[in-house]
Amino acid sequence: MSLVPPGRLAGRYLKSLAATRDRLSAAAFVDSLPWEEREVLKAAVGGVTTATAPELVSSIGQDYMALVRPRTLIGRLQHIRRVPFRTRSIVQIAGATGFWVAETRNVPVQMSTFSQLQSLPMRKVAAVSVVSEELARSSDGEAIVLRDLAAASVAMMDSSFVDPTSAAVSDERPAAITNGQPTVAASGTDAAAVRADIKALIAIYTGDLGTGVFMMTPRVALRIALLLPNDVNVRIDIEAGTGLLFGMPVLLSSAVPGTVIALVDGAAVQLAGADSAELRVSREATILMSNTPDTGAPARVSVFQTDSVALMGLVSVNWQLLRAGAAASLTGVAY
Structure with missing residues (x-):
């Protein structure tokens, strides 16, 4: 079992590039510090690519995801089916059935039924964080520069995965697994309403309860616990x-x-992807300070002019729900 905290390699990689002016300076910066990963980081900040050192580039992206993935819903969801990008797969709709058979009688046979699924093309979740140069150079800079970037990646993946209003955008993002699936409105705000609402939610859900899981905010969960204090x-x-x-x-x-x-x-x-990431650092970028940069006229901020550093994390991921009704939502919750 490794005692190295997940994300440390990625954080030090980002700090090395963010705290220096160029890759040569970054390599010297790394060499001056008592980091265990000095040799790996010196090679990484020296300009290697996926063509010259794919294992090295991959290890940094994987380390970033080792921090991000356990915080996401898809990273904590059990029984999930993992597949490669752009790979056709099938799902079993009806399985074989066993029968009781009398002595000397023929054994009945029921054919299994399968359906071909759409392959999952690569989609990217991008998170950008801008920090001051002083912050990047601080003693705990590696944790600070990574914290906001990882939090942004987690928040975007989670909301896109489970928000019923999150529809697919062609060539950009998949629909939430709850989008277009059955919904039922909450009936009230007391303990009796909680029980009635969960019962109604289960009634419209056609997935397997044995592999099912509820997803909600910590605030809603805590309020339910307060409404049902004696329920074991x-x-x-x-x-x-x-x-x-x-x-x-x-x-x-x-x-x-x-x-x-x-x-x-x-x-x-x-699920496809969510196992590695691409990390970038820039000092010369001009940032459109907007969550809709392709529309309107958002303010532009020069990273160079403000003595700041822009950090970007790109996570390749895609998902789809295999069966209609295997996800359902209770809406209008006000507990």
């Missing part, structure tokens, strides 16, 4: 981001809409 089947651990609700596991994320509780069959989710 309700346990919430805010710090761990998990819990138990009526015997079923709960995953917590602040990126889930605050008025939504989702019920998702992990075995009915197909």
Whole structure:
């Protein structure tokens, strides 16, 4: 078991580039510090590419994802089906059935039924963080420069994965697994309403309850626990981001809409990617300070002029729901 915290290599890589003016200076900066990863980082900041040293570039991206992935819903969701990008796959719709057979009688046979799924093209979640040069050079800069970038990646992946209003955008992003799936409106705000609403949510959900999981914000989960203080089947651990609700596991994320509780069959989710990332650093960029940079006339900020550093993390990921009804949402939650 490694005692090195996840993300340390990626954080030091970003700091080395953010705290210096060029790659030659970055290599000298790394060499001056008592880091265990000096040789790896010196090669990385020296300008290697996926063509010259794919294992090295990959190790830094994988280290970044080792920090990000366990914080995401897709990283914590059990039973999820992983596939490569752009690879055709099939899903079993109806399986073989066993029969009781009398002595000397023929054994009945039922054919299994399969359906071909669409392959998952590569999609990218990009997060940009701008920090001052002084902050990048600070003693704890490696943790600081990585923290906001990782948090932005987690928040975008989680909200895009479970928000029922998040529709697919052609050639840009997949639909949330709850988008276009069954929904039911919450009925009230007291303990009786919680029980009635969860019962109604289960009624419209057609996935496997054995591999199902509730997803909600920590605030909603805590309010449910306060409404049902004596129910032994309700346990919430805010710090761990998990819990138990009526015997079923709960995953917590602040990126889930605050008025939504989702019920998702992990075995009915197909995932590609989310295992590595590309990290970039720039001192010369001009940043469009907007979350819709392709529309309007957002303010432009020169990273060079403000003595700042721009950091970017690109995560390749895509997903799809394998069966209709294997995800359902309770909306209008006001507990």
